[in-house]
Amino acid sequence: xxxILQKLNGEISRLTNKTFKFDERIGEGWFSxxxxxxxxxxxxxxxxxxxxxxxxxxxxxxxxxxxxxxxALIHTFAENPGSxxxxxxxxxxxxxxxxxxxxxxxxxxxxxxLEGIIDGILARRTSVATNVYxxxxxxxxxxxxxxxxxxxxxxxxxxxxxxxxxxxxxxxSTAQATHAMNEWWGKAGMGTMPHAxxxxxxxxxxxxxxxxxxxxxxxxxTTLVDYxxxxxxxxxxxxxxFGDDLKGVRLDTSRTLVDKxxxxxxxxxxxxxxxxxxxxxxFALRKALNREGYNHVKIIVSGGFSEDRIRHFEENKVPxxxxxxxxxxxxITIGFTGxxxxxxxxxxxxxGRKYTPNPRLEKVDFVPGH
Numbered sequence: 001x002x003x004i005l006q007k008l009n010g011e012i013s014r015l016t017n018k019t020f021k022f023d024e025r026i027g028e029g030w031f032s033x034x035x036x037x038x039x040x041x042x043x044x045x046x047x048x049x050x051x052x053x054x055x056x057x058x059x060x061x062x063x064x065x066x067x068x069x070x071x072a073l074i075h076t077f078a079e080n081p082g083s084x085x086x087x088x089x090x091x092x093x094x095x096x097x098x099x100x101x102x103x104x105x106x107x108x109x110x111x112x113x114l115e116g117i118i119d120g121i122l123a124r125r126t127s128v129a130t131n132v133y134x135x136x137x138x139x140x141x142x143x144x145x146x147x148x149x150x151x152x153x154x155x156x157x158x159x160x161x162x163x164x165x166x167x168x169x170x171x172x173s174t175a176q177a178t179h180a181m182n183e184w185w186g187k188a189g190m191g192t193m194p195h196a197x198x199x200x201x202x203x204x205x206x207x208x209x210x211x212x213x214x215x216x217x218x219x220x221x222t223t224l225v226d227y228x229x230x231x232x233x234x235x236x237x238x239x240x241x242f243g244d245d246l247k248g249v250r251l252d253t254s255r256t257l258v259d260k261x262x263x264x265x266x267x268x269x270x271x272x273x274x275x276x277x278x279x280x281x282x283f284a285l286r287k288a289l290n291r292e293g294y295n296h297v298k299i300i301v302s303g304g305f306s307e308d309r310i311r312h313f314e315e316n317k318v319p320x321x322x323x324x325x326x327x328x329x330x331x332i333t334i335g336f337t338g339x340x341x342x343x344x345x346x347x348x349x350x351x352g353r354k355y356t357p358n359p360r361l362e363k364v365d366f367v368p369g370h
Contacts, residue, residue, distance in 0.1 A: 001248065014067075014071065014364075015066045015069070015091075015166075015184060016068075017072035017073075017075050019184055019319050024075070025071070025158070026076075026077050026117065027076075027077045029113055030093045032113040032114065032116055032117060035113060036112060036113040037113055038107075039112065040109050043112070043229065044109045048107070048109065050344060051342075052105070052107075052340045053067055053103055053104070053355060054111075054338050054339065054340050054341070055102075055338070055339050055341045055356065056101055056103070056119070056336055056337065056339075057098050057099060057100050057208055057336065057337060057356075058097070058098075058116065058123075058336045058337070059098060060097055060130070060283075060333075060334050061094070061095070062095050062126050062130045062334055063093075063095075063126065063132075063133040063169075063171055064089055064091060064092065064093045064101055064122075064129070064138070065092070065122075065126050065129035066121040066122040066123075066126055066167075066168045067089060067090060067091050067101065067230075068090075068091055069125065070102060070118045070122060071086060071088060071102075071117040071123050072118060073114060073118065074111060075366050077114060078109075078112050079109070079111070080106075081111075081161065081366050082366055083106055083110070084105065084106035084111060086102070086103070086366075087102070087103045087358075087361035087362060087363055087364065088102045088103075088361060088362060089101045089360060089361060090362070091129075092129075098356070099297055099360075099362065100356050101336075101358075101361075102122070103361065104359075108340070111145075112340075114344055115338040116335060116338075119335070119336065120148045120270060120336075122162075123332060123334055124160075124163070124167075125166075125167045126167075126336070127330075127333050127334045128167035128171065128329055128330060129168070129171040130164045130166040130171065130334060131329045131330070131331060131333070132150065132168045132171025132325075134171070135148055135305075135306070135325055135328075135329065136171065138310040138311040139306075139314060146314075146322060146323060147174040147175065147319060148172065148175075148323050148324075149177065149300075149319075149322065149323070149324040149325070150164075150176045150177060150324060150325065151179060151302060152168070152177070152326045153181070153326075155327035156330050158180070158289065161180040162180050162184055163184070164329075165180065165183070165184070165185075166183075166184040166185055167183055168296050168329065169182075169185050171329075175190040176189055177191055178269070184269065191312055192212070192222040192223070194251065197212070198224060198227040203228050205223055205224075205225060205228070205234045205237055205238050206238055208223075209221065209238050210241075213242070215276045218323055220248065221242060221245050221247050222247055222248040222250060222298075223248075223249050223250070225238070225249045225251060226250075226251050226253040229253065229260055230259065231249075231259050231261065231281060232261050232284060232288045235249045235288070235289060236289070236292065239294040240292070244296065246294070247296070247297065248297060248299070248300050248322070250301070251277045251285070251299070251300070252301075252302045252324075253275075253277050253303065254275075254303070255275050255303070255304055256275065257276065258274045259274070259276060259281055261281065262281075267359070276303060276304065278301055279312075281312060282299060282301065283318065293361045298322065299319060299320055299321050300323075301313075301320050301322075301323060302326075304327075304328075305325045307328065329332075339353045341355035342351060342355050
């Protein structure tokens with residue numbers, strides 16, 4: 001994680017406005033709060049000779065994301081972006097509560113109507129990046145980092161996938177579920193088999209896995225093993241059939257079901273919640289695989305995992321090798337505020353807010369055509 005953030009902060013150039021497919025209606029004010037539009041009209045007619053500094057901050061310890069997108073937005077839709085002075089932190093920076101992450105200075109009427117859109121960009125991207133970062137941190141056991149697959153495609157509108165996938169990458173996710181999630185950072189989507197594939201083979205995990213291997217022989221062979229609600233039985237079936245070729249099994253048992261392993265061993269129940277993917281099921285699976293010599297088969301879990309649930313698994317040394325996480329990473333828990341804090345070079349802001357110099361901010365130069 002630290003290396004990723006250092007690489008992003010030090011070696012990779014900012015994303016540019018060529019990356020983002022902005023809706024042209026932004027320039028018409030379609031996505032701006034009406035009171036910003038009205039303020040623009042008033043300022044143009046009554047106090048056009050002005051220079052303001054707008055300063056953006058949030059109130060948490062967070063992993064910042066969305067600055068490149070916000071800068072590209074300014075570059076694309078401000079009336080005269082080359083005349084503006086923009087200073088910013090970078091995507092991937094760790095930020096503190098109330099720390100300014102972005103400042104824009106220039107005539108208010110040339111960029112002021114973008115304030116709310118910038119707030120929204122920074123809020124969503126930083127929330128996702130921070131959520132992923134916290135999940136990645138929770139999945140670090142005894143100094144070993146377990147990979148996190150970002151599987152948020154079904155938890156939000158498809159138009160958010162590119163930005164969310166990039167934010168997840170900034171937070172430390174090692175793989176994303178769709179190609180769109182990888183669009184901004186130039187990778188491809190990653191995935192193996194869904195329940196739909198097993199359904200087409202009437203729940204025959206061996207037949208489905210054989211077909212998968214024939215069609216995608218270069219993939220690391222990983223089988224979804226909860227379709228028949230018999231994780232251990234089906235894992236052993238595919239392990240016996242494919243041997244060293246089988247690289248992993250994925251458990252995605254519904255939280256409303258109790259796996260057949262516990263129904264066959266009722267004496268085990270009574271001291272824990274046996275539903276869904278639970279620690280006892282994973283321990284039993286690892287033991288069964290190892291007992292037959294399939295120590296190399298990795299265990300991947302998904303289905304309702306969150307930071308707290310992953311931390312619980314890790315604290316109890318549950319033998320999980322990789323986590324698939326979706327909806328919990330998309331919670332928008334961080335809000336940004338843009339304040340006008342300087343007017344014509346002098347402090348001028350609402351009570352409780354003031355211009356706060358931040359030596360970490362770097363000047364942004366707008367390059368024509370980018």
